[in-house]
Amino acid sequence: MNFGDFVQAIDYIIRGDYVITMNEKLDVIRNGAVAVKGEKIIDVGGSDAILKKYSSANVIEGKDRIVMPGLINTHTHAAMVYFRGLADDMPLKDWLEKHIWPAENRWLSPEFVFDATKLACLEMLRGGVTAYNDMYFFGESVAASTKEIGMRAVIGAGIVDFPTKTGNSADEYIKNAEGFINDWKGDDLITPCIAPHSAYACSSETLKKIKETAERLDVPLSIHLAETEWEVGEIISKYAKRPVEHLDAIGFLDKNVLAAHCVWVDDSEIEILARKNVGVSHCIESNLKLASGIAPVPKMLSSGIKVSFGTDGAASNNDLSVLSEMSTAAKVHKALAGNPTVIDAKTAVIMATKWGADALGLGGTVGSLEKGKLADIIAINFKKPHLAPMYDVYSHIVYSAMASDVETVMVNGRLIINGGRLVAGSEDDIINKAVEWGRKIAAC
Amino acid sequence: MNFGDFVQAIDYIIRGDYVITMNEKLDVIRNGAVAVKGEKIIDVGGSDAILKKYSSANVIEGKDRIVMPGLINTHTHAAMVYFRGLADDMPLKDWLEKHIWPAENRWLSPEFVFDATKLACLEMLRGGVTAYNDMYFFGESVAASTKEIGMRAVIGAGIVDFPTKTGNSADEYIKNAEGFINDWKGDDLITPCIAPHSAYACSSETLKKIKETAERLDVPLSIHLAETEWEVGEIISKYAKRPVEHLDAIGFLDKNVLAAHCVWVDDSEIEILARKNVGVSHCIESNLKLASGIAPVPKMLSSGIKVSFGTDGAASNNDLSVLSEMSTAAKVHKALAGNPTVIDAKTAVIMATKWGADALGLGGTVGSLEKGKLADIIAINFKKPHLAPMYDVYSHIVYSAMASDVETVMVNGRLIINGGRLVAGSEDDIINKAVEWGRKIAAC
Numbered sequence: 001m002n003f004g005d006f007v008q009a010i011d012y013i014i015r016g017d018y019v020i021t022m023n024e025k026l027d028v029i030r031n032g033a034v035a036v037k038g039e040k041i042i043d044v045g046g047s048d049a050i051l052k053k054y055s056s057a058n059v060i061e062g063k064d065r066i067v068m069p070g071l072i073n074t075h076t077h078a079a080m081v082y083f084r085g086l087a088d089d090m091p092l093k094d095w096l097e098k099h100i101w102p103a104e105n106r107w108l109s110p111e112f113v114f115d116a117t118k119l120a121c122l123e124m125l126r127g128g129v130t131a132y133n134d135m136y137f138f139g140e141s142v143a144a145s146t147k148e149i150g151m152r153a154v155i156g157a158g159i160v161d162f163p164t165k166t167g168n169s170a171d172e173y174i175k176n177a178e179g180f181i182n183d184w185k186g187d188d189l190i191t192p193c194i195a196p197h198s199a200y201a202c203s204s205e206t207l208k209k210i211k212e213t214a215e216r217l218d219v220p221l222s223i224h225l226a227e228t229e230w231e232v233g234e235i236i237s238k239y240a241k242r243p244v245e246h247l248d249a250i251g252f253l254d255k256n257v258l259a260a261h262c263v264w265v266d267d268s269e270i271e272i273l274a275r276k277n278v279g280v281s282h283c284i285e286s287n288l289k290l291a292s293g294i295a296p297v298p299k300m301l302s303s304g305i306k307v308s309f310g311t312d313g314a315a316s317n318n319d320l321s322v323l324s325e326m327s328t329a330a331k332v333h334k335a336l337a338g339n340p341t342v343i344d345a346k347t348a349v350i351m352a353t354k355w356g357a358d359a360l361g362l363g364g365t366v367g368s369l370e371k372g373k374l375a376d377i378i379a380i381n382f383k384k385p386h387l388a389p390m391y392d393v394y395s396h397i398v399y400s401a402m403a404s405d406v407e408t409v410m411v412n413g414r415l416i417i418n419g420g421r422l423v424a425g426s427e428d429d430i431i432n433k434a435v436e437w438g439r440k441i442a443a444c
Numbered sequence: 445m446n447f448g449d450f451v452q453a454i455d456y457i458i459r460g461d462y463v464i465t466m467n468e469k470l471d472v473i474r475n476g477a478v479a480v481k482g483e484k485i486i487d488v489g490g491s492d493a494i495l496k497k498y499s500s501a502n503v504i505e506g507k508d509r510i511v512m513p514g515l516i517n518t519h520t521h522a523a524m525v526y527f528r529g530l531a532d533d534m535p536l537k538d539w540l541e542k543h544i545w546p547a548e549n550r551w552l553s554p555e556f557v558f559d560a561t562k563l564a565c566l567e568m569l570r571g572g573v574t575a576y577n578d579m580y581f582f583g584e585s586v587a588a589s590t591k592e593i594g595m596r597a598v599i600g601a602g603i604v605d606f607p608t609k610t611g612n613s614a615d616e617y618i619k620n621a622e623g624f625i626n627d628w629k630g631d632d633l634i635t636p637c638i639a640p641h642s643a644y645a646c647s648s649e650t651l652k653k654i655k656e657t658a659e660r661l662d663v664p665l666s667i668h669l670a671e672t673e674w675e676v677g678e679i680i681s682k683y684a685k686r687p688v689e690h691l692d693a694i695g696f697l698d699k700n701v702l703a704a705h706c707v708w709v710d711d712s713e714i715e716i717l718a719r720k721n722v723g724v725s726h727c728i729e730s731n732l733k734l735a736s737g738i739a740p741v742p743k744m745l746s747s748g749i750k751v752s753f754g755t756d757g758a759a760s761n762n763d764l765s766v767l768s769e770m771s772t773a774a775k776v777h778k779a780l781a782g783n784p785t786v787i788d789a790k791t792a793v794i795m796a797t798k799w800g801a802d803a804l805g806l807g808g809t810v811g812s813l814e815k816g817k818l819a820d821i822i823a824i825n826f827k828k829p830h831l832a833p834m835y836d837v838y839s840h841i842v843y844s845a846m847a848s849d850v851e852t853v854m855v856n857g858r859l860i861i862n863g864g865r866l867v868a869g870s871e872d873d874i875i876n877k878a879v880e881w882g883r884k885i886a887a888c
Contacts, residue, residue: 081832085839089778089788123829288775289843291784318843319830331732332776334533340735344533385567386763386847388525388875389882395529399733399762403830404848431832438833 010054011413012036014377015047015062018393022069022353022368026346028393034067036375039188039413044369060408060418064383066393068349069368070130070152070376070409071322072356075222075260075281075310077136078120078146079113082437083315092228092290100315104137107441108165113138117145119434120320122427125151126420127321127403130376130411133222133258133281133310133360135195137166139180143190149425150416152376154360156195156222157181159210161202170206174213181217189412191361193220198227199243200234204250211252220256220361222281223247226269227261228292244269253278258359260310262300263293270296274303279359282351284329286312298333298342306355321403326352330398345394379408454498455857456480458821459491459506462837466513466797466812470790472837478511480819483632483857488813502859504852508827510837512793513812514574514820514853515766516800519666519704519725519754521580522564522590523557526881527759536672536734544759548581551885552609557582561589563878564764566871569595570864571765571847574820574855577666577702577725577754577804579639581610583624587634593869594860596820598804600639600666601625603654605646614650618657625661633856635805637664642671643687644678648694655696664700664805667691670713671705672736688713697722702803704754706744707737714740718747723803726795728773730756742777742786750799765847770796774842789838823852825864 012035019032021044033050035043043050047062080100087099113136124132131152134142139157146153157177159170167173177194184192196202196210214221226232226243235243244265247253255277262273262280273280282297300307309325311317326348334340343351357367366376380401382390387400409417416423456479463476465488477494479487487494491506524544531543557580568576575596578586583601590597601621603614611617621638628636640646640654658665670676670687683690688709691697699721706717706724717724726741744751753769755761770792778784787795801811810820824845826834831844853861860867866874 084833084844085835088836088839088843089785091784095784119829119832126829285775288779289784291778291782291786293782294779314844318839321830328772328775330533331729331772334735335732335738338735338737340535340539340733341533342735383872383875385563385570385871385875386765388563388878389528389885390879391529391882391886392532395532395762399532400528400758402846402848404846427829428827431827431829434832435834438835441833442835 007055008053010035010037010042010056011058012410012415013050013054013056013059014067014379014408014410015060016065016067016379017062018066019044019369020066020068020349020393021370022350023370032067033062034369034377036410036413039374041369041371041373041375043371060379064381065407066380066382066397068378068380069353069366070378070411071128071352072308072360072367073124073129073132073311073320073322074258074279074308074356074359075283075312076120076132076134076320077313078132078134078142079116079136080313080315081120081123081320082112082116082434082441084318086315086441092292095290103441105165106444108137110138110141112437113141114145115433115437117142118149118430120314121146121149121151122422122430123320125149125409125417126406127323128378128380128406128409129320129322130378130409131360131362131366135222137164139192140183143184147187147189150189150411150414152189152366152411154191154193154220156193159194159196159202159206161206170202170209174209178213178217181219191220193222195222198224198231199246200231207247207252208250214256220258222258222260225259225262226264229264232264242266242269244272248272248276256361261287261295263287263295265296267299270299270303270305273300274305280305280307281310281359282307282329283310283312284332285325286316290316294332294336297329298337301347306358307351308356308359309352322352323397323401323403326398345392345398348398349394375410375413377410378406380405381407451499452497454479454481454486454500455502456854456859457494457498457500457503458511458823458852458854459504460509460511460823461506462510463488463813464510464512464793464837465814466794467814476511477506478813478821480854480857483818485813485815485817485819487815504823508825509851510824510826510841512822512824513797513810514822514855515572515796516752516804516811517568517573517576517755517764517766518702518723518752518800518803519727519756520564520576520578520764521757522576522578522586523560523580524757524759525564525567525764526556526560526878526885528762530759530885536736539734547885549609550888552581554582554585556881557585558589559877559881561586562593562874564758565590565593565595566866566874567764569593569853569861570850571767572822572824572850572853573764573766574822574853575804575806575810579666581608583636584627587628587636591631591633594633594855594858596633596810596855598635598637598664600637603638603640603646603650605650614646614653618653622657622661625663635664637666639666642668642675643690644675651691651696652694658700664702666702666704669703669706670708673708676708686710686713688716692716692720700805705731705739707731707739709740711743714743714747714749717744718749724749724751725754725803726751726773727754727756728776729769730760734760738776738780741773742781745791750802751795752800752803753796766796767841767845767847770842789836789842792842793838819854819857821854822850824849825851
């Protein structure tokens with residue numbers, strides 16, 4: 001035996017009939033494999049070559065499997081899963097004022113948010129989502145719950161100008177946000193961020209303080225932006241500027257900002273978003289269901305904005321499936337544009353992986369299967385009636401696969417879902433807890 | 445024991461935490477059950493009452509299950525599943541002329557259609573579809589394959605004015621259609637129908653002959669109608685009338701006709717469709733993906749048209765999930781109308797069941813769970829992370845459930861899918877055959 005024959009022992013070898021790398025050349029490896037040691041991907045290549053170089057007690061077989069980077073959900077309110085289906089098919093104002101806000105006011109607590117976030121994480125993981133961006137209340141509970149199940153997240157400490165269950169004033173929320181950031185900064189799974197709700201719920205002064213805080217603490221920012229036509233009118237009447245122009249004028253926008261929705265943006269606002277390298281989270285299913293409108297994504301893409309996908313909360317979607325967002329977005333924009341080449345399947349996969357990672361400020365560490373990146377990896381089983389035969393792997397992912405086709409999910413080198421089920425912990429316990437909470441909520 | 449205590453032995457008792465009847469009052473029975481004897485539903489009611497009145501060796505338990513009428517797919521080209529993902533993200537003309545037609549010309553045969561239809565039926569059944577309307581070539585193979593797996597279908601013998609692999613002239617196609625109808629009329633699962641392709645592929649003379657034949661043989665008619673803007677221009681240039689006006693003028697339209705797509709219909713055409721009681725199959729995902737446009741469904745519904753859902757072929761969708769169509773349609777039309785009350789969840793379920801049955805001319809026998817109707821019944825398992833908690837059963841079906849949540853499917857009193865799997869026959873065999881065909885097709 002010489003050095004050339006040395007076989008390195010590693011933690012996992014994940015094989016796949018197709019390995020979608022999302023590397024710079026967008027290589028798709030037939031009969032490929034990914035080598036994982038500790039938290040990291042240490043090699044990606046042909047299956048035979050990987051099996052010669054490495055040995056592992058944990059070889060996940062690849063027949064009829066598509067191995068790819070974990071999907072990234074760049075905008076949600078995870079704990080709202082407990083309000084899934086509580087109120088549908090009604091105007092946004094009634095939905096919020098008569099149902100969602102009263103329910104939140106009645107029920108939100110650290111315990112509620114912890115339990116609900118766990119369910120949301122389970123749903124996302126089972127659908128191949130390995131990282132998400134959250135904006136909600138009780139960030140400590142969101143973070144602790146996400147960490148416990150082993151998922152990656154960028155979690156925003158929410159800020160508004162008015163009192164809620166978690167604070168009384170912008171200054172108090174900002175102070176709390178600093179505490180939250182200090183508690184979680186440097187964690188291997190959780191990235192704390194600051195999440196001012198919107199330009200209509202936060203004054204210019206508040207937004208400027210937040211911007212200063214984010215820069216000082218070196219954390220990302222996320223915000224709702226131009227979600228509804230009402231918002232545009234509101235901001236124009238207050239500031240004589242459209243929402244994107246207003247945020248730009250106060251110096252809020254840069255590559256550190258992730259803006260959710262951006263439905264009502266005009267060409268000059270798209271130009272600003274592109275020039276300032278703002279990340280955009282496209283939440284098409286929620287925007288459709290609330291009748292908010294449809295973001296001009298093809299224009300954003302051709303302006304160079306790296307648009308990613310967000311599910312928004314399950315109360316307005318009503319699921320947390322990024323696969324479903326990809327399919328809906330790729331189809332709807334074709335019809336609106338009258339052009340079936342718009343958002344092709346490969347582009348949708350890039351948006352859901354690479355650009356999702358960029359949007360979360362994690363582009364250097366996740367979003368592709370490459371040596372040195374963190375091992376956030378999923379495998380889709382395509383031996384299913386609705387996935388046969390196979391001509392184009394990207395087409396199947398975007399147009400035919402469902403969340404339930406995801407069989408294996410690894411986050412940060414740890415196997416979380418295998419055989420479509422949670423590896424550690426009981427799914428039944430998580431679901432039963434949701435049913436209990438749901439019973440209490442429904443009784444009110 | 446007296447007569448009051450007499451317990452009748454029957455074939456199946458299907459229980460559910462929720463039984464959605466789709467009867468005239470749209471009753472939803474909590475802790476309900478459906479009693480099945482032979483091909484028929486003989487009773488529907490509370491679970492306790494049903495279990496007192498009947499006994500069966502086959503009680504399908506109902507905990508965490510929604511029991512409802514089978515979903516109905518009112519427009520597809522089943523055998524096109526073998527072309528799923530063969531060509532995407534391109535203009536309709538290129539898609540048809542450079543990919544689909546050459547592939548059909550090279551590959552279609554009775555054997556291809558038989559095998560491909562089996563895969564399509566399996567996919568539909570696993571997604572809770574119990575009946576479908578097909579329009580393709582080699583109707584005998586479509587019918588034999590559908591019959592063999594045990595699914596219900598209205599199968600159209602396709603007619604065009606030009607030669608194809610299955611005939612040379614309209615007269616030959618019509619003669620073949622008569623033969624097909626005579627072969628299958630009276631079958632318990634298969635209803636033969638006549639399916640002229642469209643007003644642009646069939647002359648007025650051909651359509652009139654077809655109409656006369658359908659009336660003489662008492663079978664339904666189905667046709668593509670106003671799918672693309674191009675078609676409208678084509679028909680106007682030929683007949684100086686829009687497509688619906690043209691078909692009306694030649695006496696083609698009545699309640700016996702199922703028109704697929706109806707994307708490009710104006711208000712006066714909607715009025716004609718409503719007045720003539722024409723069934724409309726809304727194929728939103730295919731229309732979106734091919735960038736054909738979006739049918740004005742809210743207007744159709746308020747005009748009294750009983751719109752139902754069609755998947756179209758899997759080459760342009762790319763799946764055969766009616767649950768997915770319901771979700772997409774309910775969401776997209778809200779955004780287009782700027783009104784979130786449009787196509788509410790209950791309406792979407794009515795469209796996918798009752799009105800689907802009406803569209804297929806089977807409203808008297810399937811589409812609801814009522815005494816005397818044929819036993820086409822499905823059960824959805826809602827003990828899933830993405831279906832918890834539960835506040836509104838209709839909302840969950842439309843906005844959160846996936847095809848893979850369907851666990852039990854009965855057609856005509858026969859249990860076809862149980863535990864999410866085919867009861868008789870091998871799913872692997874059906875999928876492996878698709879993979880083999882796919883390999884041959886991809887190699888060309």
